[in-house]
Amino acid sequence: xxxxxxxxxxxxxxxxxxxxxxxxxxxxxxxxxxxxxxxxxxxxxxxxxxxxxxxxxxxxxxxxxxxxxxxxxxxxxxxxxxxxxxxxxxxxxxxxxxxxxxxxxxxxxxxxxxxxxxxxxxxxxxxxxxxxxxxxxxxxxxxxxxxxxxxxxxxxxxxxxxxxxxxxxxxxxxxxxxxxxxxxxxxxxxxxxxxxxxxxxxxxxxxxxxxxxxxxxxxxxxxxxxxxxxxxxxxxxxxxxxxxxxxxxxxxxxxxxxxxxxxxxxxxxxxxxxxxxxxxxxxxxxxxxxxxxxxxxxxxxxxxxxxxxxxxxxxxxxxxxxxxxxxxxxxxxxxxxxxxxxxxxxxxxxxxxxxxxxxxxxxxxxxxxxxxxxxxxxxxxxxxxxxxxxxxxxxxxxxxxxxxxxxxxxxxxxxxxxxxxxxxxxxxxxxxxxxxxx
Numbered sequence: 397x398x399x400x401x402x403x404x405x406x407x408x409x410x411x412x413x414x415x416x417x418x419x420x421x422x423x424x425x426x427x428x429x430x431x432x433x434x435x436x437x438x439x440x441x442x443x444x445x446x447x448x449x450x451x452x453x454x455x456x457x458x459x460x461x462x463x464x465x466x467x468x469x470x471x472x473x474x475x476x477x478x479x480x481x482x483x484x485x486x487x488x489x490x491x492x493x494x495x496x497x498x499x500x501x502x503x504x505x506x507x508x509x510x511x512x513x514x515x516x517x518x519x520x521x522x523x524x525x526x527x528x529x530x531x532x533x534x535x536x537x538x539x540x541x542x543x544x545x546x547x548x549x550x551x552x553x554x555x556x557x558x559x560x561x562x563x564x565x566x567x568x569x570x571x572x573x574x575x576x577x578x579x580x581x582x583x584x585x586x587x588x589x590x591x592x593x594x595x596x597x598x599x600x601x602x603x604x605x606x607x608x609x610x611x612x613x614x615x616x617x618x619x620x621x622x623x624x625x626x627x628x629x630x631x632x633x634x635x636x637x638x639x640x641x642x643x644x645x646x647x648x649x650x651x652x653x654x655x656x657x658x659x660x661x662x663x664x665x666x667x668x669x670x671x672x673x674x675x676x677x678x679x680x681x682x683x684x685x686x687x688x689x690x691x692x693x694x695x696x697x698x699x700x701x702x703x704x705x706x707x708x709x710x711x712x713x714x715x716x717x718x719x720x721x722x723x724x725x726x727x728x729x730x731x732x733x734x735x736x737x738x739x740x741x742x743x744x745x746x747x748x749x750x751x752x753x754x755x756x757x758x759x760x761x762x763x764x765x766x767x768x769x770x771x772x773x774x775x776x777x778x779x780x781x782x783x784x785x786x787x788x789x790x791x792x793x794x795x796x797x798x799x800x801x802x803x804x805x806x807x808x809x810x811x812x813x814x815x816x817x818x819x820x821x822x823x824x825x826x827x828x829x830x831x832x833x834x
Contacts, residue, residue: 397825398428400512402505404522407437407716409660410742411544414604414627414817415518416440421818430512432504434524444508446501446524455481485523492572492580494552494589496526505529509537514825517541521554521576527590530597538828539599542625543608545739548590548601549615551583552576555667555737562587562615574666591616600828602821604740605761623824626764627742628817629749629808633718634725636751636805642727652688652708653791656728656752658743659693659711669734669757675780676734676787681705683788694724725750729797730790735759736777748772749808753800755786771804 399422403415415431420440422429429442436445448456455477462474479486488495501524509515515537520527533539545554551566553559553574561567567584594617601622603609609622643650657673677691681704689707696711703709715721725731731747733756741762744754748765754772756762757779766772775782790797 397822398511398513399430399516399825400508400514401429401431401516401518402525403431403433403518404524405435405437406431406433406440406443410627410740411519413742414542414544417628417630417814418818418821419443421814430508432508434501434522444504446498446504449500452481490579492552492578492582494586495523496528498524498526501525502529505533509533512537513829514538514540519544519547521547527593530593530599534597534599538832540602540824540828541599542602543612544604546608546611548594549612549617551587552578557737594620600824602824605764607761607764608739625817625820625824626812627740627745628812628814629742629746630718631749631809631813634722634746634749637726639727642723646723646727648727649688649690652690653685654690654692654728655730655732655787656692656694656724656747657732657734658695660695660714667735667737669736669778672734672778672780676784677707679780679784680787681707685791692724692728694721721746722750725752728752730755730787732783732787733757733762734783735762738762741765745808745812748804749812751801751805753790753797753804755783755790767807771800771807
């Protein structure tokens with residue numbers, strides 16, 4: 397089997413991690429796998445970046461010289477050159493109409509898909525892909541799209557954050573600033589154009605959660621088959637291990653109760669509820685505990701450590717390596733997650749696989765992962781009082797915490813491994829290919 401995967405990037409968030417994990421696994425099995433990305437950040441084999449047009453490259457060189465120049469008025473000229481080097485993109489930014497003009501993307505996909513048996517797409521936003529190509533790709537090759545967010549059925553946003561306008565055509569968008577942000581409200585136009593494209597396209601959708609699958613079925617994507625394949629993690633990396641050893645390596649207090657949470661992209665991330673987290677911390681600071689309490693923000697904006705009202709606050713900048721990230725999971729006592737939106741929750745599975753109980757909000761597909769009173773607790777979005785109570789109860793009940801962690805590791809090992817995810821995709825590929833050949 398020859399597989400062509402397409403994604404916006406090869407290194408980044410959860411979608412990039414899943415796409416690259418699949419690519420690596422396929423290559424390890426000896427499968428012919430290629431990956432095409434809009435923005436390449438790694439040097440991993442058989443990952444190809446979509447090049448910029450010659451026009452863009454020419455004006456980009458001029459633009460970079462202007463930005464490094466001390467010439468008076470250079471910045472004003474730079475703003476003009478931006479419009480010249482990428483006129484379609486700049487027009488899209490200003491009007492709110494999503495840009496589908498990516499000729500090099502079309503050329504690369506047409507070139508690479510010739511010898512492939514199946515095309516598997518991931519995130520199609522982030523300014524690199526022409527959605528209008530979907531119809532022509534399907535006419536030549538079996539096609540799958542994994543929905544890592546809600547972008548395919550909305551007028552612009554990756555997460556609807558409680559807005560239901562995607563059901564009726566968007567317009568009058570309350571969240572223009574939500575990624576991918578737009579300056580003007582042309583969300584109804586974008587929604588209608590996407591609907592037209594997908595009504596003419598026959599492909600298979602995959603979602604990591606039942607929650608997202610149900611929403612897809614309630615959207616203009618309802619005519620397409622949807623398969624649920626939960627994301628998986630590398631069980632050789634994310635696994636229970638000695639907490640004492642992990643803390644020794646990371647130079648963390650052996651006697652403390654350590655709470656870990658992910659702070660990826662910091663407070664600029666609109667899908668993480670940092671205001672709720674602040675309120676939870678304030679509630680914890682009002683309590684008395686018989687051991688030191690440390691809250692670690694992993695993937696923060698800076699490196700810092702300070703003692704605030706009885707609790708140690710530690711911020712660790714972004715960590716690239718999975719093995720080091722796993723050490724923090726292994727070192728902590730409890731993982732918490734304050735999300736406003738979450739289609740799956742890959743970090744939750746990473747924590748559970750390392751044998752940690754989880755206290756999280758009930759955003760999106762999270763309740764499918766955290767089993768109430770078995771592997772952790774679920775609280776309503778924004779309910780800091782409920783989360784603080786659950787955290788305090790687990791600090792004071794170490795036996796319950798341990799049992800939850802053990803159960804979390806057991807469930808994750810059985811249901812959320814990378815091999816399981818990869819095998820399910822390979823099986824689906826074959827099913828789709830066989831269906832096409834009938």
